[in-house]
Amino acid sequence: MRIRLLEADEAAPMHLLLLADPSEMLIKDYLASGQCYVLESEQSEILGAFVLQAQNTTKIELVNVAVSEAYQGHGLGRILVEAAIETARNQSYQQLLVCTGNSSIGQFALYQKCGFRVESIERDYFIRHYPDVIIENGIQCRDRICLTQNLSES
Structure with missing residues (x-):
């Protein structure tokens, strides 16, 4: 397996990114200003992806991490998150932000x-920003939990 930056002329793996974020409009918005990386098998099958988006000169956000449903539960999510951390560190960012639903x-x-x-919790974020109710694990997704990692300390 290898992780690589998506080429400028390649279409983003929207079917994967939609697994992590149900809003195609929001995905297109952060893809326009972000960097999309893909995890490929030896046969060049895209198994997962992550998107980084700079917030400022010192902070970058991991805005999407997705693994193909057929490969979930095999540690690929951790591989993608660790690659995002390393990528942010190599790009000299001091802090990496990631947000998820409650x-x-x-x-x-x-x-x-x-x-x-955990850095903060934004109450009712998903109610305000998504038109449809999101249910995961039998729980309504309402609040956005933001977590950070200081890259110079880890």
Whole structure:
């Protein structure tokens, strides 16, 4: 497997990115100003992706991490998050931000296992920004939990 930056003339793997964010409009918005990386198998099949978007000169956000449903539960999410951390560090960012929903239990645990700490909670974010109700793990996704990692400390 290898992780690479998506080429300028390549279409983003929207089917994967929609697994992590149900708003195609928001995905297109952050793809326009972000960097999309893909995880490929030896047969060049795209198994996962992540998108980084600079917030300022010192802070970058991991705005999407997605793994093909057929490959979920095999550690690829952790590989993608660790690659995003390393990419941000190599680009000389001092802090990496990632946000998730209150109902995204597995993602929340993964980010903490990868060294992220809770920074803030934005109440009712998903109610205000998404037209449809989002249910995950039998829980309504309402609040956005933001976590950060200081890249100079880890």
